[in-house]
Amino acid sequence: MRILHYALGFPPYRSGGLTKWCVDLMIQQAKEGHCVAMLWPGQMGMLNKKIAIKKQEDVCLKEQRLQSFEVINPLPVSFDEGIADFSAFTANAGTVAYDKFLDAVQPDVIHVHTLMGLHKSFLQAAKRRRIRLIFTAHDFFPVCPKVTMFRHGVICSNVKNCEECGVCNATALSLKKIQILQSPLYRRLKDSFIVKKLRKKHRDGYLSEATADDSAVPVGSAEDYKKLRNYYYSLLKLMDIIHYNSSVTKSVYEAVFDLPKNCIVTITHADITDNRRIKKFSDDQLHIRYLGPQSGAKGYFLLKEALDQLWEKKQNFCLDVHFQPIEMAPYMEVHPRYAYEELTKIFEQTDVLVTPSIWFETFGFTVLEALSYGVPVVISGTVGAKDILVDGAGIVVDNLTPDRLCDTLINLTTADLKKMNEIIVQKQPIMQIEAMSKQIETDCYGWNL
Structure with missing residues (x-):
């Protein structure tokens, strides 16, 4: 044709x-x-x-x-x-x-x-x-x-x-x-x-x-x-x-x-492949990953406000970002811009991906990328990729606010992450370009x- x-x-x-x-x-x-x-x-x-x-x-x-x-x-x-x-x-x-x-x-x-x-x-x-x-x-x-x-x-x-x-x-x-x-x-x-x-x-x-x-x-x-x-x-x-x-x-x-x-x-x-595997999670520190830009619409500033609150309550987490923040925080780890070839290493060092978009996100490839490596996700209800999420593979937070995101993350246990990871490996479809x-x-x- x-x-x-x-x-x-x-x-x-x-x-x-x-x-x-x-x-x-x-x-x-x-x-x-x-x-x-x-x-x-x-x-x-x-x-x-x-x-x-x-x-x-x-x-x-x-x-x-x-x-x-x-x-x-x-x-x-x-x-x-x-x-x-x-x-x-x-x-x-x-x-x-x-x-x-x-x-x-x-x-x-x-x-x-x-x-x-x-x-x-x-x-x-x-x-x-x-x-x-x-x-x-x-x-x-x-x-x-x-x-x-x-x-x-x-x-x-x-x-x-x-x-x-x-x-x-x-x-x-x-x-x-x-x-x-x-x-x-x-x-x-x-x-x-x-x-x-x-x-x-x-x-x-x-x-x-x-x-x-x-x-x-x-x-x-x-x-x-x-x-x-x-x-x-x-x-x-x-x-x-x-x-x-x-x-x-x-x-x-x-x-x-x-x-x-x-x-x-x-x-x-085309760069999405099925890399799902059982991950190891530590009780010592929660590694949160944000793969978006430093954008209000993408929810970065909302995320920072939520994590500022979380830092006052407990300090056993870090946030990995891939840009130089306008305002640094003690929990941040800054990395250079990444290429698709680096996703294996990135998701090996990620416990949970947060996609806190405020605007309407038509889909959100980073959510699928995280799932393809077995990584649990926390996403806002305005992210289109919520459609592909099987029950238990992540958390969708509707009407996202800093308070709600902080509450979600503070209640996220190692056992929760292990269970989500198991569900992703067992039940989460990872669509390939051919299909x-x-x-x-x-x-x-x-x-x-």
Whole structure:
């Protein structure tokens, strides 16, 4: 079969969970013998605004050859910085370039991983050819232009009415900056020392919510953002099926959209293997691991507040983190950023993984990674990976607060951890990429395998 994916691009130009999952799935599909390609939003011309599809060199990953097609002059890609120029993000491109492209490539299915940069005319051209369209909801961009729905330490309470969108999106990048970020020059310089340093500084500020500013001048009205959401809704309604990776993702989308043609298929990635084993736990010290960034939305500051309370009551634990904290604590052990190859060592030295996300986490790969090594987990009720957790393999804390997390951890005994570990080893399924690919192909693509 011929499978065309639409995503943001290949590594190292693009990174993150969406890119990794999409590329891992593409590689697996190529291994199965399918012809696999990616269409991605590329450069935006300063003067020439003509839409074109440029065939790039095939990308060879893990001995699999993947075709690469760049959209010249796509819609702007906003990332999670917000949207202020509504006309630029909803412009109609016509279908000439897409008609020609689809007639040449002739995909059996088109798997869309993001609406960023995507012309509606591409989907319309596919619909006219009766090509099956699948949308995987990796994030909440169609609901919230800032993607996260997270504001001032909590989930935004005005998601439905868009009342705060004008101020929240004041951080939106200018079109000139977006043109630079989508340029061939930036692709070459992205991993240079200076650019990486600037990117890290920006992301650190963004994740710490330093950019939140209620005094900012609104860049649009609530009605503007409702119209923008309705535009993305019109794109979603063109899909033959919406793939949700968790019940959390489904509930968020269904709170604002009516999308009856959907399915839930939990996810994995190619580096997940079944490494479950019986672990040894010590009564002397509890090793807590946090694998997220220093982010309020990911629950790091909530976790620190909970552990500050715990430290006052008993001091027989440590917290392992993989970044340099803004504020150190006596119970912290700081490690460098990690690679997947280091997970064996990391989880050997972990008693429990804590994933305390405050925002809605569509899935949460770190939870599956921990389980794949037999490590018990404590997660918030907003983490989509709770769907895969068998009874007794971990603890889900709904309506997470520092007090509730502190109480959960202070009552966590060595016997509890041993029991959780045994249940994980005996009962916890660890989905492999091969099984997920088959389920995507049957439940989403509609293939009878």
